[in-house]
Amino acid sequence: MDFRESAEDQAFRLQVRAFVERELPTDIRDRVLNFQHLGREDYVRWQRILHQQGWGAPGWPVAFGGAGWTAAQRNIFDEECFTAGAPRQMPFGLSMVAPVLQKFGTPQQQARFLPRILDMSDWWCQGYSEPGAGSDLSALRCRADVSGDNYVVNGQKIWTSFAQWANWIFCLVRTHSEGRQQEGISFLLIDMSTPGIQVRPIKTLDGGHDVNEVFFDNVRVSRDNLVGEEHKGWAIAKYLLGHERTNIAGLGNCKRFMRRLKEIAASTQKHGRPLLEDVRFRDKVVSIEMELLAHEWSLLRLIDQEGKGQGKGIEASLLKIRGSEIQQRLTELIMECAGPYAVPFVPEALEGDADIDTANGRLLNALAPHYLDWRKISIYGGSNEVQKNIIAKLTLGL
Amino acid sequence: MDFSLNEEQQMLADLVARFVERQCDFEARRVSAASDRGWSEDNWTALAETGLLALALDEQYGGLGAGAEEMLVVMEAFGRGLVLEPYLASALVGAPLLQRVGSAQHKEHLLPKLATGELRISLATLEPQSRFDLFDVSCIARETQDGFRLEGRKSVVSHGDSADWLIVSARTCGAQTDRHGISLFLIDANSPGVIVRSFAGLDGQRVAEVQFDGVNVARDALLGPMHEALEDLEWAVDRACFALCAEAVGCMDRLIELTVEYLQTRKQFGKPIGTFQVLQHRVAEMLGLSEQARSITHYAAANLNGEHDDRARAVSAAKTLVGRAGRLIGQHATQLHGGMGMTDELAAGWFFKRLTVIDMTWGDSDHYVERYGTLM
Numbered sequence: 102m103d104f105r106e107s108a109e110d111q112a113f114r115l116q117v118r119a120f121v122e123r124e125l126p127t128d129i130r131d132r133v134l135n136f137q138h139l140g141r142e143d144y145v146r147w148q149r150i151l152h153q154q155g156w157g158a159p160g161w162p163v164a165f166g167g168a169g170w171t172a173a174q175r176n177i178f179d180e181e182c183f184t185a186g187a188p189r190q191m192p193f194g195l196s197m198v199a200p201v202l203q204k205f206g207t208p209q210q211q212a213r214f215l216p217r218i219l220d221m222s223d224w225w226c227q228g229y230s231e232p233g234a235g236s237d238l239s240a241l242r243c244r245a246d247v248s249g250d251n252y253v254v255n256g257q258k259i260w261t262s263f264a265q266w267a268n269w270i271f272c273l274v275r276t277h278s279e280g281r282q283q284e285g286i287s288f289l290l291i292d293m294s295t296p297g298i299q300v301r302p303i304k305t306l307d308g309g310h311d312v313n314e315v316f317f318d319n320v321r322v323s324r325d326n327l328v329g330e331e332h333k334g335w336a337i338a339k340y341l342l343g344h345e346r347t348n349i350a351g352l353g354n355c356k357r358f359m360r361r362l363k364e365i366a367a368s369t370q371k372h373g374r375p376l377l378e379d380v381r382f383r384d385k386v387v388s389i390e391m392e393l394l395a396h397e398w399s400l401l402r403l404i405d406q407e408g409k410g411q412g413k414g415i416e417a418s419l420l421k422i423r424g425s426e427i428q429q430r431l432t433e434l435i436m437e438c439a440g441p442y443a444v445p446f447v448p449e450a451l452e453g454d455a456d457i458d459t460a461n462g463r464l465l466n467a468l469a470p471h472y473l474d475w476r477k478i479s480i481y482g483g484s485n486e487v488q489k490n491i492i493a494k495l496t497l498g499l
Numbered sequence: 500m501d502f503s504l505n506e507e508q509q510m511l512a513d514l515v516a517r518f519v520e521r522q523c524d525f526e527a528r529r530v531s532a533a534s535d536r537g538w539s540e541d542n543w544t545a546l547a548e549t550g551l552l553a554l555a556l557d558e559q560y561g562g563l564g565a566g567a568e569e570m571l572v573v574m575e576a577f578g579r580g581l582v583l584e585p586y587l588a589s590a591l592v593g594a595p596l597l598q599r600v601g602s603a604q605h606k607e608h609l610l611p612k613l614a615t616g617e618l619r620i621s622l623a624t625l626e627p628q629s630r631f632d633l634f635d636v637s638c639i640a641r642e643t644q645d646g647f648r649l650e651g652r653k654s655v656v657s658h659g660d661s662a663d664w665l666i667v668s669a670r671t672c673g674a675q676t677d678r679h680g681i682s683l684f685l686i687d688a689n690s691p692g693v694i695v696r697s698f699a700g701l702d703g704q705r706v707a708e709v710q711f712d713g714v715n716v717a718r719d720a721l722l723g724p725m726h727e728a729l730e731d732l733e734w735a736v737d738r739a740c741f742a743l744c745a746e747a748v749g750c751m752d753r754l755i756e757l758t759v760e761y762l763q764t765r766k767q768f769g770k771p772i773g774t775f776q777v778l779q780h781r782v783a784e785m786l787g788l789s790e791q792a793r794s795i796t797h798y799a800a801a802n803l804n805g806e807h808d809d810r811a812r813a814v815s816a817a818k819t820l821v822g823r824a825g826r827l828i829g830q831h832a833t834q835l836h837g838g839m840g841m842t843d844e845l846a847a848g849w850f851f852k853r854l855t856v857i858d859m860t861w862g863d864s865d866h867y868v869e870r871y872g873t874l875m
Contacts, residue, residue, distance in 0.1 A: 493779030
């Protein structure tokens with residue numbers, strides 16, 4: 102056992118910290134730290150800065166243009182970026198479709214798509230969930246029928262994040278409808294500008310627009326865009342779920358929220374004193390900080406286990422649950438800091454350019470919408486209840 | 500970072516696992532707990548033979564000079580085995596504190612015998628009014644012509660009835676809750692005026708109320724600097740808490756295993772009750788809590804020999820989360836065992852009780868949330 106961060110990792114941390122401090126545009130940073138919405142261009146701008154440094158794809162092998170970092174380095178990179186206020190790197194291309202292409206794609210597909218993911222020439226979105234296929238994903242019905250050199254796609258996807266900005270979507274589609282429902286699913290890449298695709302926004306509790314419905318009406322897709330074998334898409338979907346298990350912990354967000362909670366609580370007054378010094382509130386901050394410490398060490402333990410092929414298989418699910426609970430608790434406490442001033446609902450505040458005369462508005466208006474928005478993380482990516490089913494199945498074997 | 504055991508740690512883990520397997524049979528434990536001492540002489544001898552009693556002592560006193568990682572390995576295994584013997588009290592708290600603050604003479608005289616198990620030593624510091632505050636000391640040591648005279652009472656002294664020697668905190672100046680003015684004394688438990696009343700704790704381990712009715716000790720009974728013992732006391736109690744956390748992690752693991760076995764075999768409505776989702780989700784919660792407890796205990800291990808504030812924060816976080824996790828896991832396990840969980844028959848109940856006691860030993864969650872808050 103050796104619980105110290107290695108000298109190499111410490112040096113790496115300082116290198117990343119200096120880079121982010123130097124290169125992260127302040128307008129982006131301010132929006133991130135104030136929980137405001139970013140635009141498409143903000144994400145692209147930051148990705149290109151990273152790409153120029155050779156850090157565009159922390160998780161990819163060097164052969165594909167990745168940074169070739171260890172899991173520990175990737176964790177350090179995430180932590181430094183998140184706490185400094187960098188935007189998250191959009192996962193849909195970088196850590197969802199790219200690993201699939203690297204593992205199952207043809208050389209042509211790899212050459213065509215991977216470079217454009219690295220510099221974000223393409224914005225990808227994920228076509229998995231459907232109205233009748235949420236936690237029970239393999240019940241999906243969106244169909245792709247063979248017609249000459251093409252598939253013809255008909256059906257609907259839902260909860261598609263940033264489909265309004267995407268020019269590509271990777272979809273699970275049904276190519277065969279007999280046998281078990283997991284069989285007959287294929288993994289298909291679709292150009293969003295193809296005729297027959299319609300994107301409808303879904304407005305969420307926070308007043309924001311991240312997610313969409315995507316409709317496919319006789320959309321013709323070249324069979325060259327099939328990834329892996331036809332009807333074997335479920336194995337690819339499962340591979341993707343198992344990939345980058347450590348990302349699931351949300352540690353970077355947790356740390357950023359924790360830091361912001363303390364800053365906001367220190368600058369907010371109760372009984373004429375900083376809220377953070379109020380014992381009732383401080384105890385809540387202490388409890389969640391303790392849980393965050395444990396969460397970080399759970400992740401460090403998982404990173405160590407991953408490198409050695411150890412573990413019971415339940416660790417990633419446990420991390421997902423705890424990480425989402427901690428983030429949600431933090432957004433809740435951050436909102437509590439605002440007290441009564443959290444009530445005015447000013448969606449413009451999320452866009453950052455509003456000058457609104459609510460009490461303490463500039464600091465506080467985004468906090469309640471952010472709390473509402475973050476209820477999503479225990480629902481998406483395999484709801485916490487589904488994670489518990491997985492844990493129980495692996496533990497009880499029943 | 501590396502969370503795997505190195506070769507020596509693996510040998511240690513194998514050694515303690517063998518001890519637990521051979522010596523910690525549950526029915527035998529029941530008999531030992533009901534005996535006069537409340538633990539097994541046979542087990543104590545076995546512990547001495549393995550060298551584990553010398554784990555935390557320096558090599559010059561026959562010790563192994565082990566660190567936090569080794570304590571973690573040993574206490575986790577002892578948690579799985581629900582060890583009754585005064586190992587933590589004497590070998591991991593009392594003896595290391597004596598090594599830290601004792602004079603060369605004390606150490607040469609006592610440490611080798613503590614290392615071989617010939618003697619035992621306990622720390623007596625809490626009082627009827629102090630709750631967990633180490634600085635709340637009303638036990639008084641007055642200077643006499645040739646030493647000190649102690650008056651007062653110490654409470655819930657872990658294995659106080661088995662200790663040959665006691666390390667006692669007493670006030671040498673100032674008011675009852677002053678941080679300054681506390682000193683430590685090494686006292687022969689058989690001295691005239693020392694009255695020890697022993698009780699079985701709700702986990703089966705012994706605790707004692709110790710009365711000092713004008714106990715005269717020589718000047719050299721003073722351990723460490725006069726009036727300034729609080730820092731050493733905190734050091735010892737932080738170690739104790741860390742060791743308790745490691746023990747609790749072992750308890751939790753074993754209790755979850757027992758619960759899982761029960762859910763797999765107990766049938767109702769024609770199938771194992773572990774197939775019911777509402778019960779499965781409780782198991783998942785228990786696993787999440789034990790994972791959290793293990794991780795924060797590793798964090799405490801990493802900081803146990805660090806700077807004061809780092810150590811204090813880490814141990815406070817560990818003791819808080821482990822205490823809470825232990826309570827919830829114990830409660831869930833009892834519920835999932837149904838009526839059987841209420842009986843004295845199963846080992847599960849004793850893990851529940853031990854976890855309950857660990858939470859209230861040397862500071863509960865509220866105590867450590869407060870301490871962490873002052874350091875935040």
